[in-house]
Amino acid sequence: MTGDTISQIATPHGIGGIGIIRMSGADALPIAQHIFHPAKGGALGEVAPYTARFGQVRAADGAILDEVILLYMRAPHSYTGEDVVELQCHGGTVVLREVLQRTWEAGAQPAEPGEFTKRAFLNGRLDLARAEGVMELIAAKSTRAARAARERMSGALSSEITLLRARLLGAIARIEAGIDFPEDDIPAPEIAALQEDITAARAGVHRLLAGAEAGRILREGVKTVIVGRPNVGKSSLLNALLGTERAIVTDVPGTTRDVIEEEISIDGIPLRLLDTAGLRAAEDAVERLGVERTEQHLADAELVLAVFDSSTHLTAEDQELLARLRTMRADIIILCNKEDCASVLRVADFDGINAPVLMISAHAGTGLDALRETIAARVQQMEGGLDDGALPNKERETRALEHAAKHLDEAATALAQGLGTDFVSIDLRSAYEILGEILGETVDTDLIDRIFSEFCIGK
Numbered sequence: 001m002t003g004d005t006i007s008q009i010a011t012p013h014g015i016g017g018i019g020i021i022r023m024s025g026a027d028a029l030p031i032a033q034h035i036f037h038p039a040k041g042g043a044l045g046e047v048a049p050y051t052a053r054f055g056q057v058r059a060a061d062g063a064i065l066d067e068v069i070l071l072y073m074r075a076p077h078s079y080t081g082e083d084v085v086e087l088q089c090h091g092g093t094v095v096l097r098e099v100l101q102r103t104w105e106a107g108a109q110p111a112e113p114g115e116f117t118k119r120a121f122l123n124g125r126l127d128l129a130r131a132e133g134v135m136e137l138i139a140a141k142s143t144r145a146a147r148a149a150r151e152r153m154s155g156a157l158s159s160e161i162t163l164l165r166a167r168l169l170g171a172i173a174r175i176e177a178g179i180d181f182p183e184d185d186i187p188a189p190e191i192a193a194l195q196e197d198i199t200a201a202r203a204g205v206h207r208l209l210a211g212a213e214a215g216r217i218l219r220e221g222v223k224t225v226i227v228g229r230p231n232v233g234k235s236s237l238l239n240a241l242l243g244t245e246r247a248i249v250t251d252v253p254g255t256t257r258d259v260i261e262e263e264i265s266i267d268g269i270p271l272r273l274l275d276t277a278g279l280r281a282a283e284d285a286v287e288r289l290g291v292e293r294t295e296q297h298l299a300d301a302e303l304v305l306a307v308f309d310s311s312t313h314l315t316a317e318d319q320e321l322l323a324r325l326r327t328m329r330a331d332i333i334i335l336c337n338k339e340d341c342a343s344v345l346r347v348a349d350f351d352g353i354n355a356p357v358l359m360i361s362a363h364a365g366t367g368l369d370a371l372r373e374t375i376a377a378r379v380q381q382m383e384g385g386l387d388d389g390a391l392p393n394k395e396r397e398t399r400a401l402e403h404a405a406k407h408l409d410e411a412a413t414a415l416a417q418g419l420g421t422d423f424v425s426i427d428l429r430s431a432y433e434i435l436g437e438i439l440g441e442t443v444d445t446d447l448i449d450r451i452f453s454e455f456c457i458g459k
């Protein structure tokens with residue numbers, strides 16, 4: 001497959017000043033020589049790599065399709081590790097399609113989603129963890145997520161894994177060098193050194209696992225559910241946090257019938273904010289469905305913003321919500337909204353719930369900064385903290401780390417019980433191989449295909 005030359009539009013679909021078509025493969029330059037005509041006349045001929053050329057892309061009948069700038073990056077010093085030609089065209093959907101079609105006519109194949117990056121991986125330009133960092137940077141929804149993606153892209157996770165594997169390989173070599181020792185007679189210093197290697201590797205794997213939760217939060221966002229009885233100001237709060245008029249705000253109870261989901265970023269941390277229909281016993285079927293959904297979302301919420309109307313005393317429905325909150329494991333923040341009206345609610349009304357109580361006004365915007373700070377602090381405390389560094393975040397990676405940790409535990413036990421170094425060696429090898437999966441060294445082609453197919457087109 002890597003012998004073929006591929007091409008695709010690399011810029012987003014839509015209208016823009018410039019749109020880029022990228023070609024990669026051994027025939028990228030010959031194809032460009034065929035369809036590109038330099039402005040100063042003549043044929044394209046040889047092109048010095050890493051220089052720009054101005055000219056036209058012409059159709060088979062000689063008609064001008066666009067005026068473009070051509071960039072040539074020669075193998076192996078390109079993103080994919082192959083010859084790459086980029087055509088900077090005018091950024092219109094039709095013109096880009098036509099130029100792309102022209103590259104196909106001239107012999108290029110349409111690139112699959114993620115195929116450029118997959119080639120970079122297959123050609124050893126990037127390991128899997130770094131390739132995924134590229135996609136994460138593109139998909140990042142907050143500054144922290146972007147920072148974590150950049151770290152991954154530049155190899156922070158990869159180098160930690162590589163170090164761990166080197167340590168394991170050292171331990172395996174130590175055992176193999178000592179294979180001549182009679183089984184019960186391994187010198188004590190060897191055992192001590194082995195123990196040290198295993199302990200260090202275990203600590204490293206556990207350190208990475210501790211960052212996995214933070215990594216997931218940065219990728220997916222903290223699932224934050226806004227609950228409260230109708231009319232307390234849930235939609236207004238969502239809008240105030242969003243700074244737009246996304247949810248419909250009315251004073252008819254129960255108008256937010258379905259769950260509205262928006263994404264916001266607080267202190268660089270992405271939040272998936274869900275405005276729910278409330279939990280009251282609903283009369284019609286649509287509303288009942290909304291209530292059911294609220295229940296489902298509450299069940300797996302990580303953060304709950306429970307909203308109350310501070311201009312009235314707690315109602316029976318509020319009390320029901322409070323009872324429900326007491327049973328929840330999620331982090332909770334209690335918000336007494338409408339503090340701009342004469343407030344009758346007191347912090348003492350929320351005794352018995354382990355949650356900060358904040359006075360806010362979604363309308364006047366008061367208390368919202370304190371809310372943002374409280375949210376940021378709570379999220380920081382969530383498992384593992386959010387320190388930037390090597391943050392594994394894919395289920396695939398977490399599973400591999402857990403699996404490796406298990407083998408290292410077994411290796412440590414085997415060693416402690418004096419079971420013989422063969423047993424230890426088997427587990428160390430397994431851990432070594434499994435950690436290699438994270439870098440893509442020991443995974444099969446189906447998995448590689450599946451991972452890259454989730455990348456975006458043209459990348």
Ligand code: GDP
Pocket residue numbers: 228229230231232233234235236237248249250251253254255256337338339340341360361362363364
């Ligand atoms: P929801 O049903 O909980 O989503 O509540 P809405 O956001 O639709 O608001 C219900 C009513 O309360 C609307 O008339 C809002 O204008 C009003 N409201 C929301 N927040 C405030 C606030 O901070 N102060 C005051 N005075 N009214 C508010």
